[in-house]
Amino acid sequence: xxxxxxxxxxxxxxxxxxxxxxxxxxxxxxxxxxxxxxxxxxxxxxxxxxxxxxxxxxxxxxxxxxxxxxxxxxxxxxxxxxxxxxxxxxxxxxxxxxxxxxxxxxxxxxxxxxxxxxxxxxxxxxxxxxxxxxxxxxxxxxxxxxxxxxxxxxxxxxxxxxxxxxxxxxxxxxxxxxxxxxxxxxxxxxxxxxxxxxxxxxxxxxxxxxxxxxxxxxxxxxxxxxxxxxxxxxxxxxxxxxxxxxxxxxxxxxxxxxxxxxxxxxxxxxxxxxxxxxxxxxxxxxxxxxxxxxxxxxxxxxxxxxxxxxxxxxxxxxxxxxxxxxxxxxxxxxxxxxxxxxxxxxxxxxxxxxxxxxxxxxxxxxxxxxxxxxxxxxxxxxxxxxxxxxxxxxxxxxxxxxxxxxxxxxxxxxxxxxxxxxxxxxxxxxxxxxxx
Numbered sequence: 001x002x003x004x005x006x007x008x009x010x011x012x013x014x015x016x017x018x019x020x021x022x023x024x025x026x027x028x029x030x031x032x033x034x035x036x037x038x039x040x041x042x043x044x045x046x047x048x049x050x051x052x053x054x055x056x057x058x059x060x061x062x063x064x065x066x067x068x069x070x071x072x073x074x075x076x077x078x079x080x081x082x083x084x085x086x087x088x089x090x091x092x093x094x095x096x097x098x099x100x101x102x103x104x105x106x107x108x109x110x111x112x113x114x115x116x117x118x119x120x121x122x123x124x125x126x127x128x129x130x131x132x133x134x135x136x137x138x139x140x141x142x143x144x145x146x147x148x149x150x151x152x153x154x155x156x157x158x159x160x161x162x163x164x165x166x167x168x169x170x171x172x173x174x175x176x177x178x179x180x181x182x183x184x185x186x187x188x189x190x191x192x193x194x195x196x197x198x199x200x201x202x203x204x205x206x207x208x209x210x211x212x213x214x215x216x217x218x219x220x221x222x223x224x225x226x227x228x229x230x231x232x233x234x235x236x237x238x239x240x241x242x243x244x245x246x247x248x249x250x251x252x253x254x255x256x257x258x259x260x261x262x263x264x265x266x267x268x269x270x271x272x273x274x275x276x277x278x279x280x281x282x283x284x285x286x287x288x289x290x291x292x293x294x295x296x297x298x299x300x301x302x303x304x305x306x307x308x309x310x311x312x313x314x315x316x317x318x319x320x321x322x323x324x325x326x327x328x329x330x331x332x333x334x335x336x337x338x339x340x341x342x343x344x345x346x347x348x349x350x351x352x353x354x355x356x357x358x359x360x361x362x363x364x365x366x367x368x369x370x371x372x373x374x375x376x377x378x379x380x381x382x383x384x385x386x387x388x389x390x391x392x393x394x395x396x397x398x399x400x401x402x403x404x405x406x407x408x409x410x411x412x413x414x415x416x417x418x419x420x421x422x423x424x425x426x427x428x429x430x431x432x433x434x435x436x
Contacts, residue, residue, distance in 0.1 A: 021072045021095070022113040023065065024123055027315050028106030029054045032125030032170045036113065037072060041065040043103070044077075057081050057104030065110070071096040072110055079103065084317070098122070100314040107314055125167030127160070128311055129304040133296030137164075144291045145171035150243065152228075152288045153266035155295030157387055158339035161266035164295065165224040174262060177221030180214045185227030186382050193235055197248050215248040215259045222262045227383065228288065229269035229280065236281045243287045263288070268387070273422045298336040298343060305331050308340060312347045338384070395430045398423065402434055409434040 023043070024034035030053065035041075041050040046060030053062070059079040066073040072095040076083040083090055084102040093099075098111040109123060122130050124138040144151050145168050153161045162181065169179045182195055197213045214223050225231070231239065242248050243263065247256035265288050274280035298305070309323060309331075323331075336342055398412065405411035412434070413423040427434035 018067045018069050020113050021067060022111055023051060024109045026107050026109045026123060026126060032167055037065050037067055053106050055104040055106045058106060062103050070094055122307060125170060126163050127167060128307050129301060131301035131304050133301050137293060137295060140293050141168055144168060148262050150288055150290045151264045151293055153293045156297050156339055157268050157384060158341035159295040159297060160340050162226060165264040165266060168264060169222040174221050178218045179222050180218040181224045181226060182214045183226045185230040197250055213250060215242060215261055218261045219259050222264060225265040227267055228265040229267035229271055229274060233279060236284050240284045240287060273419060276419050298339045302332040308343060309347055312344050316351055398426050399432060402432060407433050
């Protein structure tokens with residue numbers, strides 16, 4: 001890839017007969033919506049446009065797309081705010097394989113969808129990836145989106161679990177109804193009950209007004225329970241009751257209320273292990289895990305990094321940034337403990353003239369460095385800071401027990417009151433020495 005945001009060219013563009021192309025909104029109002037480009041298509045905000053974009057900064061008839069034997073021809077129709085490729089304003093261009101263009105605040109992906117043979121998809125809503133792991137994820141999400149099944153998203157911090165949940169919601173029949181997020185890992189345990197289920201006025205000291213709660217607010221739509229593995233054990237039966245009965249009872253109410261919601265949950269924790277340890281209810285786990293969507297960490301899909309970088313650069317409006325070969329190798333070799341979120345931060349620093357420093361370990365090294373004494377973690381999101389501290393404690397705890405038990409994993413697991421396979425995963429995660 002010569003430039004991070006330039007359209008890809010290919011000798012295949014000389015083939016006889018036009019190829020098929022698709023337009024997808026990857027950022028902006030209506031994100032995830034797509035359509036095949038057939039013949040000529042006018043893109044704009046007006047009713048007369050073939051592909052309508054609901055963006056106030058887009059002209060009524062903004063640009064024209066035309067499928068030709070040479071590729072997909074893009075022509076600006078004298079728009080007020082212009083059409084941009086990688087930050088450069090364009091009048092006409094021809095896309096052979098793929099390009100990201102910006103109109104107003106909207107980013108559009110133009111790509112080949114068929115060339116006589118099935119094509120790999122590179123997007124699913126706002127999600128990007130051509131790797132095998134992402135192709136599998138896209139298939140799972142596409143099948144789930146057309147149903148009302150509960151979805152459990154499993155993935156490390158920074159892999160974009162909330163983006164995935166919102167994409168499933170946007171692809172579902174509930175897309176015009178509310179999407180309500182509850183972060184079970186970032187609020188005090190005594191507040192989660194009211195946040196989830198609501199309360200009546202006067203239900204407890206300080207309840208000066210009523211609160212609907214997430215389930216009543218999302219009636220007809222979707223509730224996304226982020227970090228559901230942090231949900232206190234005493235509240236898990238109430239969540240299970242909502243799933244089984246379709247009713248919710250607010251604090252202070254006498255009667256339950258009927259609700260129609262779809263639940264999507266996510267966690268970075270091993271819930272099967274939590275079930276074994278008794279910190280997560282088995283019946284709740286099985287009600288949540290109707291569809292399991294596993295998100296591959298970025299270190300397992302380095303081939304997707306150039307695609308992600310191109311998307312970030314386009315979204316930031318910078319067409320003068322290119323990935324050098326040394327930089328490409330450096331990005332591919334990094335372990336990415338912060339996953340896609342960390343990659344975006346790295347690229348943003350680079351675009352702002354900062355030094356490209358990746359503080360995580362190289363592949364094969366421990367997954368996270370312990371915080372230094374007195375280290376200020378307030379620059380991190382709450383979940384990341386908390387996870388860093390928990391990881392530091394876990395590593396120190398397991399290391400001490402391994403030393404005490406001559407690196408015997410089974411004895412260490414017994415001493416810690418943990419499952420042996422879980423301790424074995426911790427040993428691998430932190431790069432420790434452990435014998436069977």
